[in-house]
Amino acid sequence: MDALAQLEKMEGYLAQDPGNFELLARVIDLALEAQQWQRALTHTEAAVKQFPDDPYMRYRRGHALFALQQYAEAEAAFASVDDHNINLSISLAIAQQAQGKHQETVDTLLPWEDAPDLPAHGLLALLRSMHHVAQLEEAMAIFHTHQARMMQEASVLSAVSLILLDLNQIEEAGRMSEAALALGPRPLEALLTSGTLALGFATPDIAVELFNEVLTLQPKEGRSWAGLGMASMLKRDMHGAIAQLEKAAQYLPTHIGTLHTLAWCKIFIGDIAGAGQVFEQALALDRNFGESHGGIAVVAALRGEREVAQAAIERALRLDRQGLAARYAEMVLSGVTADPERFRALAFRIMSKHPSSFGNNLAEVVQRFDVH
Structure with missing residues (x-):
């Protein structure tokens, strides 16, 4: 008899004896x-x-x-249980994580970081939330504590591969993503890591396959859309890159590097007004980021708005004396650059200064563009 049939049978008994604790517990489990x-x-x-x-x-x-996706109510229910044990803590943490409460997730699970019986799904929740709150080295230290017994856990190895990628430990990230994928499942983080590394080695076709596989699992994965955008840039398909980067920006609305890459792509195709709007969006996120002011300066210079451009250049260089966008805006104003290839080369170098939304090795990707 399957669980549903047993449930219906036991519910009949429970209707006759609703105060029976053991019977009620059995019905709930079924x-x-x-x-x-x-x-x-x-x-x-x-x-x-x-x-x-x-x-x-x-x-x-x-x-x-939790199963009904009522995560806040689930968190409250778990928190109301006066019992300190590892399984309760993991359940509470996963309910917190489902709401995007990553620091709370870390705080809930850290007391169990050295527990020899910490299960894979508990460690996975801890590592993912530590990644979200940028505790990358601390996450790796915890993983190393449990590494020997986690080498057959594809989901854990997958999450670790992306942490290593964001630590710019490229070789280790590749080894960990390969180990995760070799176990059979195709976990999302390992696919993201492998796709990003494929971009770094200028193999965009492989990267596209991997990023598309991610999107079949999670259509709103912004890093995959950003990766597809970079792959299209490698192929010099700027219109395709723009469409994909716009998707990335939709799902990563606070990631300035993605917005800057999108804005420069718009400049490449002559959509100066669109680029200006995107740079303004980036500037609203952080008014002290020099390259955003530099981007505004480039847009103004290309429009012939000299006073606006000069003011933006000054702001950009006060914030970052090495700002490439501001320097390019100066070149536009002086009229010394009208060469499209020279412009593209400099723009790619500007973009290489920003951490990518799918790893911290965008500079390495950009260095492989065939521009000088």
């Missing part, structure tokens, strides 16, 4: 096993009313709420 989430929640709500101090019922209620 409902969860049969993925009858709403029925599980209904039974756990009744259980919590009948047995308000029982941690088991509160814990099961949290799982039913």
Whole structure:
């Protein structure tokens, strides 16, 4: 008899004896096993009313709420359980992570960082949230504590590969992504890492295959859209790059490097007004970033707005004396550059200063462009 059939049978018994704790617990477990989430929640709500101090019922209620994607309510349910154990902490942390509360996730799981029985899904949640809050070296130290028993866990190796990529440990990132993919599953982070490395080796066709595979798993993965945009740039398909980078910016709206790359692509095709709008968007995120002011200066210079351009150049250079965009704007104003290839070469070098949205090796990608 499958779980659903057993559930229906046990629910009949429960209707005759609703106060039976063991029977109610069995019905809840069967409902969860049969993925009858709403029925599980209904039974756990009744259980919590009948047995308000029982941690088991509160814990099961949290799982039913989580399955129904009611993450805040699930977090509250798990937090209400007065029991300090590793499984409860992991459940609480995963509910926090589902809401984007990454620092809270880290705080919940760090007490278990050295636990020899920390399961793979708990370590994975901790590593991913540490990645989100930029605790990359700390995440790697924790991984090394558990590495020996995690080498068959594709999801963990996959997450680690992307952390290594963002630490610019390129060879290690490649080895870890290969190890993850060799285990059979095709986890998202490993595909992102391998795709980014394929870009770094100027093999855009391979990169495109990998990024597209990511998008079949997660269509809103901004780093994959950014990777496709860079691959299109490698092929000199600026219109394709713009479409893909616009998608990336949609899902990574606060990533300034993506916005700058998009703006320069628009300049490449002569969409000066569009480039200006994107640079303004980047500037609104951080008014102290010199290259955003430099981009505004380039747009103004190309429009012939000398006073606006000069003011933006001055602001850019106050913030960054080495700002390439501001220097190029000066060249436009002086009339010494009208060579499109020279312009592209400088623009690519400007973009190489920004960390990419899919790893920190955009400079290495740009260095492989056939421009000088």
